[in-house]
Amino acid sequence: MRRIRLGPSAVESTELSFGAAAMGHFTEVDPAQAAAAVHAARDDPRAEGLLSEDRA
Known part of the structure; x- marks a missing residue:
């Protein structure tokens, strides 16, 4: 699964959550x-x- 960088940080997550x-x-x-x-x-x-779950 494609990963993306979150803003200018070094943190990466998957494109989907x-x-x-x-x-x-x-x-x-x-x-x-x-x-x-x-x-x-x-x-x-x-x-x-x-890698991520959105529970907001």
């Missing part, structure tokens, strides 16, 4: 379902190299 803000911030989410979603995203071969 897993957006998880909706898990518990906007609606009630069963913790087991939330964990399953994170694990499914992390373990999906298409997400190889995924």
Whole structure:
């Protein structure tokens, strides 16, 4: 997966991230379902190299 530099810093991240803000911030989410979603995203071969999660 392609990596990008974050601004002028030396920090790099993947071009894509897993957006998880909706898990518990906007609606009630069963913790087991939330964990399953994170694990499914992390373990999906298409997400190889995924480095970031957005939980803002």
